[in-house]
Amino acid sequence: MLRWRRIASVAEFDLLWPLLADAVGRADAERQASLRDRYLDLPDHRLYAVDDAGSGIGVIGVRMQGGAPHEGEIVHIAVRRDCRGKGYGRLILQGLAELESSVETWTAETDDDALGFYQALGFRTEDLGERYPGVRRYRCSLQAK
Numbered sequence: 001m002l003r004w005r006r007i008a009s010v011a012e013f014d015l016l017w018p019l020l021a022d023a024v025g026r027a028d029a030e031r032q033a034s035l036r037d038r039y040l041d042l043p044d045h046r047l048y049a050v051d052d053a054g055s056g057i058g059v060i061g062v063r064m065q066g067g068a069p070h071e072g073e074i075v076h077i078a079v080r081r082d083c084r085g086k087g088y089g090r091l092i093l094q095g096l097a098e099l100e101s102s103v104e105t106w107t108a109e110t111d112d113d114a115l116g117f118y119q120a121l122g123f124r125t126e127d128l129g130e131r132y133p134g135v136r137r138y139r140c141s142l143q144a145k
Contacts, residue, residue: 002057002095007047013040016049019059023078035061035076045075048099050092057083058092062100072100074108089117097144108140115140 021027
């Protein structure tokens with residue numbers, strides 16, 4: 001059974017950084033500080049650690065958007081390397097939907113590497129073209145049930 005905890009301290013964030021670093025393009029000290037400030041200081045950003053049987057298996061960062069309908073953006077998602085391919089990503093997104101049950105639409109921006117993951121979960125995808133040199137990006141969206 002997965003256990004969720006919202007990351008609320010610098011120490012917790014820094015312990016999770018090696019895992020979160022897998023989900024960011026540039027994982028240097030400057031990027032670490034920027035994301036730490038965003039997730040710990042901005043009220044619309046939330047970072048959750050996900051544990052299974054007492055072992056940390058993943059992390060997910062979201063940005064909540066108000067208004068009607070209420071939207072949430074998946075900004076970062078990472079599963080520990082030795083836990084990949086075992087369904088944890090799907091379980092993390094399902095748990096997030098329960099945890100943030102007021103969200104009516106989830107969105108994410110991704111690349112070719114993770115496009116199939118989002119499509120397998122029922123996300124609609126829109127090709128955004130080459131947003132960075134040599135990197136095609138996609139906007140994914142899913143209506144919550």
